[in-house]
Amino acid sequence: MAKIAYQLRPPETTTMSPCKLCGSSSPGGQACSDCLCLQLEALIRNKGAVVRWTKSVKAAAEDEALILKYAQRARK
Ligand SMILES: [Zn+2]
Numbered sequence: 001m002a003k004i005a006y007q008l009r010p011p012e013t014t015t016m017s018p019c020k021l022c023g024s025s026s027p028g029g030q031a032c033s034d035c036l037c038l039q040l041e042a043l044i045r046n047k048g049a050v051v052r053w054t055k056s057v058k059a060a061a062e063d064e065a066l067i068l069k070y071a072q073r074a075r076k
Pocket of ligand 1: 031035
């Protein structure tokens with residue numbers, strides 16, 4: 001789950017390389033969030049829970065990036 005949260009960070013905060021499983025763009029060239037989520041869904045056999053959790057992690061990551069952007073702007 002920590003790996004997925006890491007992979008869901010906005011692209012501008014990380015270096016993007018191809019996912020080692022599906023080849024789509026992924027932070028740090030690790031397995032992308034899509035591939036990791038599929039693995040997690042299969043593991044717990046509950047797609048809905050994974051989708052809901054992923055959405056909230058993604059929203060939190062985006063909010064964090066936005067706040068950091070404002071903080072940077074306020075410092076100038
Ligand atoms: Zn992938």
